[in-house]
Amino acid sequence: MIPLIDDPAHLSGDRIPPNYRDLARLHQTIRMRKAFTILEFGLGYSTIVMADALMKNKLDWEALDEKPKIRNSTPFQLHSVDTSHKWIEQTKSMLPKHLATLITLHYSLAKVGTFQERACHFYEELPDVVPDFIYLDGPDPATVVGNIGGASWQNRDRVVTSGDLLRLEPQLIPGTLIVIDGRTANARFLQAHFYRNWQINYNMASDVTVCELQEKPLGKLNQATIVYCLGKSW
Numbered sequence: 001m002i003p004l005i006d007d008p009a010h011l012s013g014d015r016i017p018p019n020y021r022d023l024a025r026l027h028q029t030i031r032m033r034k035a036f037t038i039l040e041f042g043l044g045y046s047t048i049v050m051a052d053a054l055m056k057n058k059l060d061w062e063a064l065d066e067k068p069k070i071r072n073s074t075p076f077q078l079h080s081v082d083t084s085h086k087w088i089e090q091t092k093s094m095l096p097k098h099l100a101t102l103i104t105l106h107y108s109l110a111k112v113g114t115f116q117e118r119a120c121h122f123y124e125e126l127p128d129v130v131p132d133f134i135y136l137d138g139p140d141p142a143t144v145v146g147n148i149g150g151a152s153w154q155n156r157d158r159v160v161t162s163g164d165l166l167r168l169e170p171q172l173i174p175g176t177l178i179v180i181d182g183r184t185a186n187a188r189f190l191q192a193h194f195y196r197n198w199q200i201n202y203n204m205a206s207d208v209t210v211c212e213l214q215e216k217p218l219g220k221l222n223q224a225t226i227v228y229c230l231g232k233s234w
């Protein structure tokens with residue numbers, strides 16, 4: 001059973017309460033797209049909710065009489081990277097046992113860097129996975145280390161500008177979905193630098209940007225994955 005995550009015992013100090021509407025949408029999207037491998041930037045309640053959706057996807061897959069031939073060496077794994085040991089421990093303490101096997105939490109520093117001469121920041125180390133679903137909700141900019149020519153993210157006016165997805169983009173497979181929670185300036189930065197065929201939509205009411213990699217399948221395995229996950233007419 002998922003714990004009551006707005007239980008007062010969990011709402012101490014600087015803890016932000018869950019946004020159930022956002023979490024429900026996230027769950028629904030992962031179920032609808034039959035996601036296999038999730039990469040999350042910035043853990044929290046979302047980690048539990050996404051793992052629950054992934055577990056349901058796993059059970060559906062296991063119940064198939066005939067499984068399509070696909071390539072995925074990390075099926076039904078959720079990898080979440082975070083810059084805070086404290087929040088990693090807090091999230092660990094909330095993980096329901098039956099979902100914990102699907103989840104790997106990774107600590108990494110986020111450091112100032114550049115992409116094509118433009119200031120941004122990158123996690124120092126990412127999990128070695130090729131996700132078909134990415135949730136961008138971290139890092140907390142206050143945890144970004146370093147400066148470039150004096151400019152740092154210790155200045156709270158500086159918008160969060162994560163460049164990690166620009167490095168990962170070349171290896172993402174057609175059909176991949178990125179969900180960006182808020183972080184509109186970051187979404188625009190990514191949009192300005194992506195080079196592949198992304199369909200990008202910003203939903204102002206929910207303050208979410210969704211990017212779908214719409215390209216012809218790379219081959220038979222990718223095609224079979226797309227048909228299973230997204231349907232024949234995708």
Ligand SMILES: C[S@@+](CC[C@H](N)C(=O)[O-])C[C@H]1O[C@@H](n2cnc3c(N)ncnc32)[C@H](O)[C@@H]1O
Pocket residue numbers: 014015016017041042043044045046047082083084087137138139140
């Ligand atoms: C926007 S929060 C990520 C929230 C998470 N994706 C969720 O939806 O629950 C960004 C960072 O704040 C920290 N954090 C996680 N859960 C938090 C919470 N409930 N309150 C405050 N900070 C949190 C983590 O270090 C995380 O990377």
